[in-house]
Amino acid sequence: MPVMTIAEALREGIREEMRRDPTVFCLGEDIGIPGGFGGAFTVTLGLSDEFGHDRILDTPISEIGIAGVAIGAAMTGMRPIADVQYGDFLFCMMDQLANQAAKMTYMSGGTVKVPLVMRAPVGSTRRGSQHAQSLEAFFTHIPGLKVLAPSTAYDAKGLLKSAIRDENPVLIFEHKLLYGSKGGRSEKGALTAVGEVPDGDYVVPIGKGIVRRAGKDVTIVGKLLTVYRALGAADELAQEGIEAEVIDPRTLIPLDKEIILESVRKTGRLVVVEEDNITHGWGAEIAAMVAEEAFFYLDAPIKRVAAPDTPPPFAPPMEEFYVPSVARVVAAVKSLF
Amino acid sequence: MTVATRENESRTDLLNLYREMLLIRRFEERCNALFLQGKIPSTLHLYIGQEAVAVGVCAALRPDDYVLGTHRPHGHALAKGVTPHSIMAELYGKVTGCCKAKGGSMHVGDMSVGMFPAIAIVGANAPIATGAALSAKMRGSGQVVVAFFGEGGSNEGAVHEAMNMAAIWRLPVLFVCENNLYGASTPVNQIVAVENVADRAVAYGMPGVIVEGNDVVAVREATRTAVERARAGEGPTLIECKTYRLCGHSRSDACNYRTREEEAEWRDKEPLTWLARVLIEERQLATPSDLERIEAEVEAVMLEAIAFAEESPEPKPEDALLHVFWEDK
Numbered sequence: 001m002p003v004m005t006i007a008e009a010l011r012e013g014i015r016e017e018m019r020r021d022p023t024v025f026c027l028g029e030d031i032g033i034p035g036g037f038g039g040a041f042t043v044t045l046g047l048s049d050e051f052g053h054d055r056i057l058d059t060p061i062s063e064i065g066i067a068g069v070a071i072g073a074a075m076t077g078m079r080p081i082a083d084v085q086y087g088d089f090l091f092c093m094m095d096q097l098a099n100q101a102a103k104m105t106y107m108s109g110g111t112v113k114v115p116l117v118m119r120a121p122v123g124s125t126r127r128g129s130q131h132a133q134s135l136e137a138f139f140t141h142i143p144g145l146k147v148l149a150p151s152t153a154y155d156a157k158g159l160l161k162s163a164i165r166d167e168n169p170v171l172i173f174e175h176k177l178l179y180g181s182k183g184g185r186s187e188k189g190a191l192t193a194v195g196e197v198p199d200g201d202y203v204v205p206i207g208k209g210i211v212r213r214a215g216k217d218v219t220i221v222g223k224l225l226t227v228y229r230a231l232g233a234a235d236e237l238a239q240e241g242i243e244a245e246v247i248d249p250r251t252l253i254p255l256d257k258e259i260i261l262e263s264v265r266k267t268g269r270l271v272v273v274e275e276d277n278i279t280h281g282w283g284a285e286i287a288a289m290v291a292e293e294a295f296f297y298l299d300a301p302i303k304r305v306a307a308p309d310t311p312p313p314f315a316p317p318m319e320e321f322y323v324p325s326v327a328r329v330v331a332a333v334k335s336l337f
Numbered sequence: 338m339t340v341a342t343r344e345n346e347s348r349t350d351l352l353n354l355y356r357e358m359l360l361i362r363r364f365e366e367r368c369n370a371l372f373l374q375g376k377i378p379s380t381l382h383l384y385i386g387q388e389a390v391a392v393g394v395c396a397a398l399r400p401d402d403y404v405l406g407t408h409r410p411h412g413h414a415l416a417k418g419v420t421p422h423s424i425m426a427e428l429y430g431k432v433t434g435c436c437k438a439k440g441g442s443m444h445v446g447d448m449s450v451g452m453f454p455a456i457a458i459v460g461a462n463a464p465i466a467t468g469a470a471l472s473a474k475m476r477g478s479g480q481v482v483v484a485f486f487g488e489g490g491s492n493e494g495a496v497h498e499a500m501n502m503a504a505i506w507r508l509p510v511l512f513v514c515e516n517n518l519y520g521a522s523t524p525v526n527q528i529v530a531v532e533n534v535a536d537r538a539v540a541y542g543m544p545g546v547i548v549e550g551n552d553v554v555a556v557r558e559a560t561r562t563a564v565e566r567a568r569a570g571e572g573p574t575l576i577e578c579k580t581y582r583l584c585g586h587s588r589s590d591a592c593n594y595r596t597r598e599e600e601a602e603w604r605d606k607e608p609l610t611w612l613a614r615v616l617i618e619e620r621q622l623a624t625p626s627d628l629e630r631i632e633a634e635v636e637a638v639m640l641e642a643i644a645f646a647e648e649s650p651e652p653k654p655e656d657a658l659l660h661v662f663w664e665d666k
Contacts, residue, residue: 023476025475054475055475059502060498060501060502060505062498062501062502064464064494064495064498064499065464065467065495065498065499065501065502067464068461068463068464068465068467068468068495068498068499069464069465069467069468069471069502070468071464071465071468072464072465072466072467072468072469072470072471072472072482073468073469073471073472073475074468075448075453075465075468075469076403076468076469076472076473076476076480077472077476078471078472078475078476080468095458095461095495096461096464096465096495099458099461100456100458100461100465104454105660105661105662105663106439106660106661107436107439107440107444107454108436108439108440108444108446108448108454108660109434109435109436109437109438109439109440109660110437110439110659110660110663110665110666111436111437111447111448111454112448112453112454113663115663143661144661144662146662167662167663167664168662168663168664
């Protein structure tokens with residue numbers, strides 16, 4: 001089976017879907033310019049050679065326009081995949097996403113659909129505060145959007161295909177340190193998140209989480225890069241006799257609550273790890289859900305490991321302090337015993 | 338300013354335009370009364386005074402062309418062919434409404450007749466219209482898309498991005514600015530430094546056309562030219578229709594920011610008066626009794642629409658949970 005990076009797996013997913021369905025097209029900044037980057041992290045590199053510049057459509061720097069164009073095209077028979085250079089730029093197009101895409105099906109009484117995909121890189125990577133945020137939680141709070149967070153190459157391709165075939169607006173968050181982008185677009189500190197990806201068609205269903213590592217003593221829930229921090233922590237904890245179960249929900253909306261609850265009922269302990277700011281965050285939502293639905297199975301308080309309530313800092317020592325590390329996850333788990 | 342010749346239009350044609358404008362006028366007047374009687378729970382932004390824009394533009398479109406309205410959308414929807422029954426039922430909050438009571442006044446639409454659910458965030462419909470036009474071009478459907486917005490909406494960044502993208506890709510979209518002189522209470526000369534919104538078109542590389550917006554024939558003529566250009570693959574046009582909102586911005590507006598003299602001046606040249614003058618005095622194609630007959634026909638439609646809305650069932654409270662996602666039926 002071929003081994004691919006996440007960037008390569010996404011590219012193959014887009015390629016296969018564009019071959020399968022003529023209504024699928026990509027739009028975004030710097031995605032198909034000859035001699036350019038193939039998107040900020042090389043996901044669309046080379047696709048314009050096969051599909052031309054009408055279907056790999058380079059746009060002006062106009063985030064409101066990109067989102068609006070994707071919505072209008074999706075409402076009239078196309079299936080756009082919009083490329084957002086950095087997740088932070090989603091704020092520029094917030095009205096289009098929150099007021100338009102998310103609400104169109106609802107406020108039309110279910111008479112119109114908006115089958116669009118929007119892909120956005122997140123994660124703090126030495127770029128300072130405006131190219132670094134982990135924004136997933138903002139969008140999980142807007143009814144009408146589906147939110148995906150693939151952390152492996154297999155899931156990236158399979159979830160992307162599900163998203164393209166879905167009839168709703170779907171946001172896919174991708175972590176910069178997991179892409180495995182090469183050449184000039186490679187990232188310092190990146191993980192080599194390569195994995196086996198089958199040739200040809202398969203999908204990963206939206207709304208299904210996965211157990212990344214089985215264990216009986218504590219449940220650690222992470223997403224994107226923090227799945228790997230959780231796995232690193234689980235390795236260290238195993239040395240000390242603590243068997244951690246690591247859950248990767250893969251889809252944030254709709255959430256596979258049962259996979260988390262089932263694990264907590266078994267382990268009695270929960271740590272949620274995320275790269276976003278801690279207050280009012282995704283981790284708080286997972287903690288609340290478990291407190292409501294599995295309180296009597298808990299043997300210890302629920303712990304959150306997240307970024308502090310500051311913008312992402314630039315300098316490497318501060319950035320390392322800001323982003324949840326393996327050591328912080330280990331410490332959080334040990335505080336429960 | 339383009340002024341249409343009024344020599345080629347037939348009696349039937351002009352009477353049809355009159356009827357369509359009257360339908361909107363009487364619909365809006367009925368809405369106002371029903372709101373005051375407490376029968377319509379929805380807030381209202383009435384289209385009274387601007388009927389020539391929606392009717393003139395839509396008269397130049399194909400049934401499968403798309404229109405994107407604003408927070409003041411009843412006129413756009415009626416002109417594009419959404420039934421008065423389904424709009425009235427929507428305003429009453431009934432399940433037979435065009436949005437199944439999920440939308441209310443500011444979101445009326447019906448994609449089966451080319452009317453997008455109206456978009457009540459000012460200017461936000463423009464990029465969506467550009468996207469629909471891109472889709473029409475990619476699918477080779479020959480459809481044209483119209484985005485309506487006001488002179489107030491013309492200052493939104495979304496409109497700027499939408500017009501630039503439409504121009505660089507030569508998309509079949511018309512940006513129709515209904516300059517009714519006030520954005521809520523704020524007069525146009527405080528928010529636009531150029532004389533005409535259409536003057537901005539040159540900066541995008543598209544034609545900018547200024548039209549007497551209360552003259553339905555002139556609006557239709559200007560739209561036809563822009564539609565031909567769009568269908569021929571030559572790209573978008575910005576059409577500015579000079580008009581006037583005869584009522585307040587919304588139901589609670591007493592219009593203390595403008596003079597009664599100004600209102601009287603515009604009332605004298607409002608779209609129905611204008612066309613009646615053409616029909617009866619200038620071209621002598623119709624008599625007052627022809628217009629009275631149309632009045633009676635429209636009145637009958639209104640009574641039917643109101644009865645339909647009043648007799649329709651209310652949604653169940655828990656229907657609020659439906660339609661968040663497409664599969665939530």
